[in-house]
Amino acid sequence: MTPQSSFMIVVPIASGKRDAMDSLLESMNLAPGRVDPHNPVIPFALFDELHSARLLIIEANTAEDILAYDTEVRHWTPSLALLGEVDGERGQFLARLAVVASHGLATLFALCQGFDTHQGSMLSFLQSHQTNSAADYVNWRGRTVRQVHEEARLQRFLAERLSTMLAEDGHTDVRQIRQQLLTSVQLEQQTGRLTLTPEAPTSWRHWWRNALHLISLPVILLLLTPVLVVVLPLALWRLRKIEKNDPDIDTKSTLAHIRTLSRIEDHDVSNQFNVFGDVKPGLFRLLLLKSVMYIVSYAARHIYRRGYLARVRTIHFARWVFLNQNRSMYFASLYDGSLESYMDDFINKVAFGLNLTFSHGVGYPRTRWMIKGGAELEQPFKQTLRRHQLPAAVWYRAHPGLTAIDMARHARIRRGIEEYPLDNAQIRQWLSEI
Amino acid sequence: MNDQQTVEFDDIQALARFAHGHLQDSCFLLLSVIDRHAAGRWLQRANIATAGQKAELPDTAVQIAFTPAGLTALGLPEQTLMQFPEDYLTGISGDESRSRRLGDVDHNAPALWQWGHHDWHAVHLLLLLYSHRGSIGRFREEIADKGFDSAFHVCHTLPTDTLSPHEPFGFKDGISQPRIDWQHTQRTDVHAREAYSNLLAPGEIVLGYDNEYGQLTPRPLVSTTSDTHSVILPPAVDHPGYQDMGRNGTYLVLRQLQQDVSGFWKYVHEQARGNATLAEELASQFVGRQRDGKPLVIPTVRNIPGISRKQTDNHFDYDDDPYGFQCPVGAHIRRSNPRSGDFPPGVSGFWSRLVSTLGFNRQAEQQDLVASSRFHRLLRRGRTYGAIHPQSAETDKEQGLQFISLGANITRQFEFVQSAWSISSSFAGTREERDPLLGHRRALDNGTRTDNFMQADAAGAQRKLPSLPAFVTVRGAGYFFMPGLRAVRYLGKMAEQNPDGATPNGDEPDSAVISEINSSSSVAGRP
Ligand code: HEM
Numbered sequence: 001m002t003p004q005s006s007f008m009i010v011v012p013i014a015s016g017k018r019d020a021m022d023s024l025l026e027s028m029n030l031a032p033g034r035v036d037p038h039n040p041v042i043p044f045a046l047f048d049e050l051h052s053a054r055l056l057i058i059e060a061n062t063a064e065d066i067l068a069y070d071t072e073v074r075h076w077t078p079s080l081a082l083l084g085e086v087d088g089e090r091g092q093f094l095a096r097l098a099v100v101a102s103h104g105l106a107t108l109f110a111l112c113q114g115f116d117t118h119q120g121s122m123l124s125f126l127q128s129h130q131t132n133s134a135a136d137y138v139n140w141r142g143r144t145v146r147q148v149h150e151e152a153r154l155q156r157f158l159a160e161r162l163s164t165m166l167a168e169d170g171h172t173d174v175r176q177i178r179q180q181l182l183t184s185v186q187l188e189q190q191t192g193r194l195t196l197t198p199e200a201p202t203s204w205r206h207w208w209r210n211a212l213h214l215i216s217l218p219v220i221l222l223l224l225t226p227v228l229v230v231v232l233p234l235a236l237w238r239l240r241k242i243e244k245n246d247p248d249i250d251t252k253s254t255l256a257h258i259r260t261l262s263r264i265e266d267h268d269v270s271n272q273f274n275v276f277g278d279v280k281p282g283l284f285r286l287l288l289l290k291s292v293m294y295i296v297s298y299a300a301r302h303i304y305r306r307g308y309l310a311r312v313r314t315i316h317f318a319r320w321v322f323l324n325q326n327r328s329m330y331f332a333s334l335y336d337g338s339l340e341s342y343m344d345d346f347i348n349k350v351a352f353g354l355n356l357t358f359s360h361g362v363g364y365p366r367t368r369w370m371i372k373g374g375a376e377l378e379q380p381f382k383q384t385l386r387r388h389q390l391p392a393a394v395w396y397r398a399h400p401g402l403t404a405i406d407m408a409r410h411a412r413i414r415r416g417i418e419e420y421p422l423d424n425a426q427i428r429q430w431l432s433e434i
Numbered sequence: 435m436n437d438q439q440t441v442e443f444d445d446i447q448a449l450a451r452f453a454h455g456h457l458q459d460s461c462f463l464l465l466s467v468i469d470r471h472a473a474g475r476w477l478q479r480a481n482i483a484t485a486g487q488k489a490e491l492p493d494t495a496v497q498i499a500f501t502p503a504g505l506t507a508l509g510l511p512e513q514t515l516m517q518f519p520e521d522y523l524t525g526i527s528g529d530e531s532r533s534r535r536l537g538d539v540d541h542n543a544p545a546l547w548q549w550g551h552h553d554w555h556a557v558h559l560l561l562l563l564y565s566h567r568g569s570i571g572r573f574r575e576e577i578a579d580k581g582f583d584s585a586f587h588v589c590h591t592l593p594t595d596t597l598s599p600h601e602p603f604g605f606k607d608g609i610s611q612p613r614i615d616w617q618h619t620q621r622t623d624v625h626a627r628e629a630y631s632n633l634l635a636p637g638e639i640v641l642g643y644d645n646e647y648g649q650l651t652p653r654p655l656v657s658t659t660s661d662t663h664s665v666i667l668p669p670a671v672d673h674p675g676y677q678d679m680g681r682n683g684t685y686l687v688l689r690q691l692q693q694d695v696s697g698f699w700k701y702v703h704e705q706a707r708g709n710a711t712l713a714e715e716l717a718s719q720f721v722g723r724q725r726d727g728k729p730l731v732i733p734t735v736r737n738i739p740g741i742s743r744k745q746t747d748n749h750f751d752y753d754d755d756p757y758g759f760q761c762p763v764g765a766h767i768r769r770s771n772p773r774s775g776d777f778p779p780g781v782s783g784f785w786s787r788l789v790s791t792l793g794f795n796r797q798a799e800q801q802d803l804v805a806s807s808r809f810h811r812l813l814r815r816g817r818t819y820g821a822i823h824p825q826s827a828e829t830d831k832e833q834g835l836q837f838i839s840l841g842a843n844i845t846r847q848f849e850f851v852q853s854a855w856s857i858s859s860s861f862a863g864t865r866e867e868r869d870p871l872l873g874h875r876r877a878l879d880n881g882t883r884t885d886n887f888m889q890a891d892a893a894g895a896q897r898k899l900p901s902l903p904a905f906v907t908v909r910g911a912g913y914f915f916m917p918g919l920r921a922v923r924y925l926g927k928m929a930e931q932n933p934d935g936a937t938p939n940g941d942e943p944d945s946a947v948i949s950e951i952n953s954s955s956s957v958a959g960r961p
Contacts, residue, residue: 034879162895163898166895166897172893174893174894177894177895253520255520255524258520259529259531262529262531262532262535263530263531265531265535266531266534266535267534267879268878268880269860269878304793308793310791310792310793311790311791311792311793311795311802312793313803336860337854337858337860338535338853338854338858340845340846340849340850340853340854341854344805344809344846344850344854345805347624347647348624348776348805348806348809349791350791351624352791376624377647377649378645378647378649379651379652400878400879400880401878401880401882403860405803405860405863406860406865427894428893431894432757432890432891432894432895432896434896
């Protein structure tokens with residue numbers, strides 16, 4: 001299995017360069033919300049291990065909300081973020097990126113702080129600004145860009161073959177149909193027009209790291225049991241107390257803000273989503289959020305690794321990142337469908353999950369016990385998400401037009417080719433998915 | 435049920451409860467206010483039909499709805515106006531992104547509309563008139579008296595027809611509607627309704643009552659101190675000291691949809707290679723019902739709250755047909771109401787809910803792909819137009835549907851159904867197709883065509899009908915607010931007393947108060 005990894009380079013924008021940055025980023029698009037995959041700044045299409053990438057300016061539009069806690073506004077310099085998901089190790093990708101896009105990256109970073117005085121290589125600049133996630137979710141761990149492309153091509157080939165076969169004469173025997181399809185696939189493979197690369201072996205290093213991570217949570221829980229028995233009730237009591245004292249902050253988004261966001265939405269079957277906001281003040285909140293993040297990261301790595309994030313199946317990638325010395329949090333995702341249906345899923349399917357992870361943010365609708373309330377308050381919830389949302393100036397996907405459900409179906413179609421034997425009912429099911 | 439939830443039928447416009455089915459003729463007018471003072475007077479004396487029960491059915495009915503420009507023309511202060519939701523304020527054609535989301539592109543693009551785009555700023559009111567067959571002309575003259583003429587200019591008279599049970603393609607329409615739970619018999623709670631129910635909370639249609647989330651949808655509230663006219667409005671149940679301009683009101687979505695009837699039948703006959711029975715079958719698969727309204731799936735044995743078992747043409751859901759063998763998943767009625775519950779079929783009770791919520795209910799692979807229906811229902815009140823009479827020689831006359839739907843939240847209801855379900859090329863795991871009746875046929879950016887129609891077949895491979903032409907073209911559309919009766923009077927009074935265009939009283943509530951109202955209105959009452 002080839003594991004996926006994420007990267008995120010965050011660099012503060014130099015003062016007075018904001019407008020130049022905006023127009024440089026805009027130059028990477030064919031039209032708003034539609035990237036030029038071969039744009040000269042970062043020619044994304046050249047990276048065949050890159051699933052998706054985006055560039056955005058992270059800025060603190062809602063920084064003043066924290067005044068409701070009688071806390072000073074936390075300073076944050078608007079920063080350029082370049083982030084994405086790749087197959088294999090992050091280090092290898094960044095090394096290639098630094099070479100292939102060195103010129104374009106230099107023009108981007110020239111508008112940022114610290115680049116002109118940076119001594120080392122482009123790679124070392126990238127590495128020194130790499131910001132790790134607190135948790136990463138991947139829809140299907142191990143599914144590579146290459147696999148997605150190959151399986152999509154396989155499905156298209158089979159669909160075309162199948163429809164010509166059915167048009168030619170009234171085939172009725174499903175076994176015969178399947179046999180003919182298999183033969184055509186073999187022929188096509190021999191000519192090299194169709195490839196189905198077998199899964200790469202899992203590296204020992206990855207296997208060990210994963211296994212250690214897998215047992216970490218049970219071990220920690222076991223070791224800490226005596227402490228937890230004492231601490232947990234106290235923590236819950238404290239949580240409930242601060243929940244009750246949280247101020248209600250929800251201002252509406254301006255029409256202009258909504259317009260800016262929707263301008264780049266719904267051009268394809270998938271959309272990008274970014275939110276940024278402050279973490280509620282206090283050490284207790286921070287510790288709580290850190291523990292929740294640890295659990296989320298654990299669940300994403302070991303439980304929700306095959307097409308599901310709890311009940312939601314439309315999210316390709318998601319990540320939670322602490323910024324500004326743990327004072328702020330950034331969340332990014334790539335999902336299928338429209339924002340309204342994404343939020344519908346949040347509220348009606350995984351409100352508890354949203355509450356666990358987002359209720360620590362300033363301005364989130366009031367929760368009860370970190371699980372109830374919050375996202376269940378439909379309008380305030382939608383409003384707060386929209387208000388904390390940031391537009392991605394540029395975003396790229398290696399496989400536009402494909403939803404996560406499509407990819408899972410394509411993988412099943414492929415399995416139906418490689419697995420023998422199937423009974424008649426299974427063949428019918430297989431044919432219907434083509 | 436507390437008092438605040440008791441539905442005030444006498445303050446609600448009748449259309450939210452009745453379709454005026456006995457009033458077969460109608461006339462829809464788009465009006466512009468030419469004299470604010472006169473308009474205010476006319477509004478105060480207008481005899482608007484209400485939802486209260488009458489001893490006998492009325493002979494005529496008038497309903498009124500407003501555009502944001504109309505509210506401004508009548509003198510509604512900006513601070514109040516800006517409390518309306520973004521969808522209503524921006525309008526259906528006011529933002530390219532919205533048009534894209536709704537599929538108003540290519541031949542449906544607002545730039546090509548007959549009304550609702552170029553002229554939208556000048557449209558202030560929508561007047562819906564209903565009367566008995568043959569008497570609509572007379573009724574319209576009666577309405578358009580001197581007071582009316584000095585107040586309004588008629589920008590557009592939308593075509594309408596004598597009510598017919600069939601829409602122009604020939605299918606029986608108006609069979610399925612949500613049943614409004616006026617008595618609040620059903621619980622509203624976020625994750626509580628496992629299976630499909632046809633009962634719908636009043637707050638989903640009328641503002642000021644609990645919606646399906648058990649919450650109040652945000653709506654404009656006015657303080658009595660800053661606006662003295664507002665005393666005639668109902669008090670805001672969740673904000674002491676404020677009056678509720680939204681209560682008993684609803685949003686009305688109007689779309690004039692031209693139907694290419696001959697193109698529709700020509701296509702299915704071609705696909706059926708002239709076999710009339712097959713053509714009929716194909717057409718019914720597009721809709722999800724036969725022409726006479728008989729659904730393609732068999733009635734369910736389960737109980738569906740809000741639909742009587744005797745109503746065999748509507749007592750069904752799609753739980754037993756996950757793959758679309760009986761009714762294609764992409765059929766119009768399946769897309770516009772998938773009849774889904776909060777959980778996939780078979781989930782019932784605490785444990786199975788928990789298993790499903792945590793994402794471990796993998797049996798339901800195919801069945802958990804759509805949102806729960808109850809948050810996305812439409813109350814349809816459309817009327818057809820341009821019927822071609824068999825004797826007439828006209829064949830190229832424009833005909834179609836004046837589609838009207840009512841709801842308390844345009845984005846969550848009409849826009850969601852239209853964009854996430856109807857025209858989506860990935861609705862419920864479907865691909866390469868959009869609503870066969872409504873959808874535009876534009877390909878995806880990566881070149882994938884979406885002008886197909888897929889028919890699942892239990893015998894194996896799906897059948898694919900390629901190259902569907904577009905059968906429906908949008909000719910005009912708009913979002914309107916249809917206020918409660920007291921709110922209409924309030925607007926009338928405001929207009930009458932401020933003929934010069936000044937905002938009432940001049941002193942404006944400060945913006946902090948407004949944002950406070952905006953934000954907490956839907957949470958109030960809940961600790
Ligand atoms: C010219 C355009 C249209 C035609 C010809 C048409 C036709 C039909 C027909 C024949 C039915 C079946 C009758 C029934 O179940 O009551 C139906 C149902 C329905 N239509 Fe349409 N329709 C059109 C536009 C729309 C639009 C624009 C929407 C909303 C976006 C919509 C939403 C619905 C809904 C919600 C149902 C009821 C589905 C159910 O509850 O099972 N329709 N339509």
